Amino acid sequence: xxxxISPDKxxxxxxxxxxxxxxxxxxLSVLSGVTEAMHGMDYEIIIVDDDSPDGTWKKAEDxxxxxSSLRVIRRIGRRxxxxxxxxxxxxxxxxxxxxxxxxxxxxxxxxxxxxxxVEAGNDLAIGSRYVEGGSIGEWDERRHLMxxxxxxxxxxxxxxxxxxxxxxxxxxxxxxxERALPLLNPKGFKILLDFLVxxxxxxxxxxxxxxxxxxxxxxxxxxxxxxxxFLEYLxxxxxxxxxxxxxxxxxxxxxxxTIAGIRVWxxxxxxxxxxxxxxxxxxxTLQAQTxxxxxxxxxxxxxxxxNIRLAYHPHSRVSHPAACFIARFSDHSLxxxxxx
Amino acid sequence: xxxxVAVIGLELYALALAVLHFVGGVLTDEAxxxxxxxxxxxxxVRSILGLTAGVPGDAFLWRFLFASLLVQCVWxxxxxxxxxxxxxxxxxxxxxxxxxxxxLQAGTVMMAPLTAVAGLFFVYSAMRYGGYIGDKRSLVLxxxxxxLVACLWLASLFTAYQAILFFPLVFATLWRASISKKKCLxxxxxxILVLSIYTLSNPLVLASMGIVAGKDGGLPLLTRLxxxxxxxxxxxxxxxxxxxxxxxxxxxxxxxxxxxxxxxxYMIVSDQDYYAILLLPLLIGGLVDVxxxxxxxxxxxxxxxxxxxxxxxxxxxxxxxxxxxxxxxDSASSLRSSVPTIFDDxxxxxxxxxxxxxxxxxxxxxxxxxxxxxxxxxxxxxIACVQACPATLKEGMYLATAMPVEIYVRK
Numbered sequence: 001x002x003x004x005i006s007p008d009k010x011x012x013x014x015x016x017x018x019x020x021x022x023x024x025x026x027x028l029s030v031l032s033g034v035t036e037a038m039h040g041m042d043y044e045i046i047i048v049d050d051d052s053p054d055g056t057w058k059k060a061e062d063x064x065x066x067x068s069s070l071r072v073i074r075r076i077g078r079r080x081x082x083x084x085x086x087x088x089x090x091x092x093x094x095x096x097x098x099x100x101x102x103x104x105x106x107x108x109x110x111x112x113x114x115x116x117x118v119e120a121g122n123d124l125a126i127g128s129r130y131v132e133g134g135s136i137g138e139w140d141e142r143r144h145l146m147x148x149x150x151x152x153x154x155x156x157x158x159x160x161x162x163x164x165x166x167x168x169x170x171x172x173x174x175x176x177x178e179r180a181l182p183l184l185n186p187k188g189f190k191i192l193l194d195f196l197v198x199x200x201x202x203x204x205x206x207x208x209x210x211x212x213x214x215x216x217x218x219x220x221x222x223x224x225x226x227x228x229x230f231l232e233y234l235x236x237x238x239x240x241x242x243x244x245x246x247x248x249x250x251x252x253x254x255x256x257x258t259i260a261g262i263r264v265w266x267x268x269x270x271x272x273x274x275x276x277x278x279x280x281x282x283x284x285t286l287q288a289q290t291x292x293x294x295x296x297x298x299x300x301x302x303x304x305x306x307n308i309r310l311a312y313h314p315h316s317r318v319s320h321p322a323a324c325f326i327a328r329f330s331d332h333s334l335x336x337x338x339x340x
Numbered sequence: 341x342x343x344x345v346a347v348i349g350l351e352l353y354a355l356a357l358a359v360l361h362f363v364g365g366v367l368t369d370e371a372x373x374x375x376x377x378x379x380x381x382x383x384x385v386r387s388i389l390g391l392t393a394g395v396p397g398d399a400f401l402w403r404f405l406f407a408s409l410l411v412q413c414v415w416x417x418x419x420x421x422x423x424x425x426x427x428x429x430x431x432x433x434x435x436x437x438x439x440x441x442x443x444l445q446a447g448t449v450m451m452a453p454l455t456a457v458a459g460l461f462f463v464y465s466a467m468r469y470g471g472y473i474g475d476k477r478s479l480v481l482x483x484x485x486x487x488l489v490a491c492l493w494l495a496s497l498f499t500a501y502q503a504i505l506f507f508p509l510v511f512a513t514l515w516r517a518s519i520s521k522k523k524c525l526x527x528x529x530x531x532i533l534v535l536s537i538y539t540l541s542n543p544l545v546l547a548s549m550g551i552v553a554g555k556d557g558g559l560p561l562l563t564r565l566x567x568x569x570x571x572x573x574x575x576x577x578x579x580x581x582x583x584x585x586x587x588x589x590x591x592x593x594x595x596x597x598x599x600x601x602x603x604x605x606y607m608i609v610s611d612q613d614y615y616a617i618l619l620l621p622l623l624i625g626g627l628v629d630v631x632x633x634x635x636x637x638x639x640x641x642x643x644x645x646x647x648x649x650x651x652x653x654x655x656x657x658x659x660x661x662x663x664x665x666x667x668x669x670d671s672a673s674s675l676r677s678s679v680p681t682i683f684d685d686x687x688x689x690x691x692x693x694x695x696x697x698x699x700x701x702x703x704x705x706x707x708x709x710x711x712x713x714x715x716x717x718x719x720x721x722x723i724a725c726v727q728a729c730p731a732t733l734k735e736g737m738y739l740a741t742a743m744p745v746e747i748y749v750r751k
Contacts, residue, residue: 232484245487246523250530252494257534263541270543292691292709292718296377296698300543314707315375315698317393318686 014043014115014171015094018102019084024054026104031067033108034100041112046092047102048073048084081168082186082194089177098171099191100127105213106169114171117206123176124205126162126192127169133209134164150230157237158196160205165193169210176203187233197237266302273305279329280308287327287334306330309337350414353437354407354446358400361447365666366399368697369614370449374399375701379544380552381451382535384498389449399449406453407446411437413457416464420628427638428631434644436460436624440574440651441616451500452614458496460621462509465489466595467625469513481517489513490527497535502618504532505603512595552610559611568608570655571616576623577647584623587630596625668696670744671724672703678740679749682722691720694727723748 016034020027027047034045045067049057057074064070073091075084089097096118100106110127117125129136130151136144147166154165170192176199183198184191196205235245243251269276280303288295293312302309306329313322324337366374376383376390392398414433421429436442445453469481481489493510496503507528514524539545572581588600600622607615676683683705690706701708706722709715716732723733725746737748 228484245484246519246526249487249490249494250526253526253530253534256498257537260534260538260541264537267541267543271540288710289712290714292711292715294701294708294710295547296372296379296544298544299378315377315701316686316705316707317375317398317702318705319394320686320707 012042012095012115012119013093014038014041014096014098014111015046015089015092016043016098016100016111017046017048017085017088017092018100019081019088020047020049020052020056020060020102021079021081022052022054022056023102024052024056024059026102027056027059027063030102030104030108031063031070033104034111035067035069037108037111041115043069044093045070046073046088047071048075048088050079050084051076080186082184082191085191086181086184086186095174096171097174097177100169107211107213110169110208110210111171113208114169117208118171118173122204122206123173124160124195124199124203125171126164126167126205126207127210128162128164128167128207129210129212130163131207131209133211135211146227153234154190154193154196157234158193159199159201160196160203162196162205162207164207164210165196166190167192167210170195185233185236187229187236190230190233193233267300269303269305270300276303276305283308283327283329283332284310286332287325291334347412350411350437351408354411355404357407357411357443357447358403359447360443360662361403362400363664364662365664365669366449366699366702367666368699370399371698371702373449373451374402375698377698377701378542380548381500382498382538382545384495385451385454385500402449403447406449409457410442410446410453413460416460417624417628420464420468421631424628424631425635427636427640431636431640431644432624432627432631434641435577435580435627436620438645438648439577439580439620440648440655441571441620443648443652444574445614445617448614450614452502452617455496455500455503455506456617456620458492458499458503459506459509459618460624461492462489462506462513463596463621463625465513466509466593467628469516481513483517483519486514486517486519486523486527489517490531493527494531494534497531498538501535502606502615505606505618506599508595508598508602512593564608564611567611567613568604571607571613572604572619573651574655575616575619577644577651579643579647580627581619581623583630584626587626587628588622589626590633591626591629593625593629596622600626665744666699667726667744668699668703671747674743675722675740675747675749678742682749688721689719690722690724691715691718691733692724692726693729693733694725696724696726700724719750721750 016038018030018034023030031045047057047060047070049060049072051057051074057072060070060072064072071091073087075087078084078087085099088099096115098111098114100108100111106127114125114127128134136147151164151166155162158165168190172195177195179200180195180198184194186194239248270280271277280300284295284298287293288298294314297312297314299311299313300308301311301324308327308329309324310327311322311324314320325334326337327334371377372379373381373386373389375393376386378386389398389402392401395401414436417433417436418429421432424432465481465485469479469485489510493503496506511528514527515521517524519527575581576584585600588596600619603615603618603622607618682688686705688706690704690708691711692700692708693711696710704722709720711729711733716730719736720733723729723737725748729746729748734748737750740747740749
């Protein structure tokens with residue numbers, strides 16, 4: 001699908017942010033595509049590169065002579081797609097801010113339509129793979145399934161109804177971006193989702209059909225670490241709002257410690273009184289020999305100065321009933337816990 | 341596609357390992373975990389195993405799952421060796437997959453292989469984050485990464501006590517992570533503290549530790565050292581054991597060196613064959629370091645595949661784990677075929693004379709009692725004479741025929 005928009009209908013300035021990492025080979029074709037699509041409009045392109053080992057930032061610097069609207073930010077010691085986008089937005093001059101991937105998978109011809117859509121009154125325009133006319137291109141079944149599962153999870157969190165909250169191709173009104181900015185959690189690679197989670201209900205959002213293309217060169221960034229970051233993000237914006245990982249860890253320790261502590265307290269004499277410990281040892285040995293118990297089938301429930309309350313439960317692949325007994329130190333008698 | 345094939349291939353290998361160990365039946369230590377008997381280890385994994393105690397084929401299922409976990413861990417090594425050459429990467433992976441200790445232990449339902457998995461993860465974390473691999477600076481562990489390491493630390497400690505041996509690696513990883521030092525201390529010491537409280541709640545664990553320490557204490561030093569040498573041999577396939585140890589020392593990672601010393605000392609003290617697998621992740625760490633300084637050739641891959649076979653055949657005692665003789669299993673199966681009705685009523689009482697293992701509890705559905713003189717006049721429905729039975733016990737009983745152990749059944 002090709003969008004034909006008359007440039008004179010658009011009067012805002014547009015900033016298009018391209019976060020990059022090892023995209024040196026794709027850069028020229030993507031920049032040419034954007035320039036062609038935005039011809040005649042007031043726009044700037046901002047490349048935010050995370051100090052790519054393949055020298056993407058260097059290539060981008062070199063291309064500035066060819067693309068006058070191009071600006072380059074090289075980030076050293078900082079990584080992550082979402083934070084790169086926000087850094088690009090912070091440096092942008094435009095009234096409408098857009099993001100797209102620099103790997104050639106996003107159709108640059110959709111840019112003017114997205115811009116026009118925001119100019120026309122929408123706060124957010126999304127290039128969507130899941131609306132009519134859009135497609136996921138030639139993804140394999142595994143990636144398709146993963147994307148659908150991630151989308152399903154993400155949709156539970158969005159404050160505005162959309163079909164593709166995981167898209168990396170969108171345009172946003174500057175005022176909408178600035179309102180959401182203090183709430184954002186730029187972790188991972190899904191900045192649109194972060195906006196959708198934090199923008200006010202009632203924000204006007206539109207989705208335009210995007211036919212997802214094939215990566216032109218280089219490797220996908222969808223690593224296990226990125227998938228983990230997504231789950232981490234989901235945790236952050238749900239349970240994490242109330243309980244950080246550290247606090248949940250402390251809580252788990254507290255629960256385990258309390259449960260174990262509750263079991264230790266009734267048998268504390270075993271550790272605090274050498275006399276009781278000796279008596280318990282003798283009594284247990286005697287009772288085990290008398291009744292043929294295996295020590296591994298016996299568990300202490302309570303130890304007092306006079307007796308032991310113990311549970312006897314034979315281990316087997318078939319369930320045997322457990323029995324509770326009280327063994328008295330004075331006369332070495334053993335009685336059921338039910339007896340008075 | 342290549343990765344899919346690799347995963348399926350690894351699963352087939354895991355299946356083969358599980359089948360190898362299945363032949364010998366469930367051994368006493370395995371039965372202890374499968375029946376969730378509350379010692380010597382904390383409850384996390386054994387209580388999960390205990391959930392399937394009544395399910396037919398439970399032992400095989402867990403053998404396969406444990407073996408799968410171990411062989412699929414090779415992807416961690418694949419990632420760790422990403423910066424090394426082709427032969428280096430695949431040699432280290434082959435050493436993990438096919439070393440003698442892996443063949444001997446990956447299909448067992450024991451806690452040592454699980455600790456080795458945790459150990460490999462700790463080695464991976466320590467080398468991948470905050471240190472150096474060769475000359476390349478590795479990554480910094482994030483808050484979430486530190487949280488994950490802490491969770492694994494907690495889980496591994498509550499799976500088996502021996503996980504504590506890897507504490508230098510865990511501490512170093514957490515200390516270098518981008519978290520505050522207070523958080524680091526909570527992540528590190530918190531699990532140890534709650535494990536200590538749990539241990540106090542289960543005196544059987546403390547008693548069993550005392551008994552084992554007493555038994556091991558009597559062994560001569562030479563026996564212990566030769567036991568350790570054997571473990572080191574099966575863990576590192578001689579050549580890679582030497583290279584791994586060189587890598588550990590030359591890499592100058594104090595956490596890896598300290599863990600290696602602690603694990604080695606523990607193995608010398610405890611003298612158990614199955615602890616050999618605890619050395620493996622450390623030797624893998626050492627190998628990664630060595631291969632980041634020297635590029636091995638294809639011959640190393642061939643050696644990594646062939647040396648384990650030679651070692652296994654040179655150490656016939658190691659192969660005893662695959663023995664198909666299992667008195668408890670064979671007795672239960674013979675009794676089931678000669679007196680099938682007796683198994684219909686699990687409330688029957690079984691008395692065993694002599695020393696026996698938990699495998700008897702696994703294979704017989706009855707409540708098992710251990711004979712002592714005080715029980716000479718007690719009536720049991722089934723008596724197994726692992727040692728000679730007193731004549732009085734046999735009164736009113738008949739001897740079941742064709743049993744590997746003398747078994748008497750009440751008339």
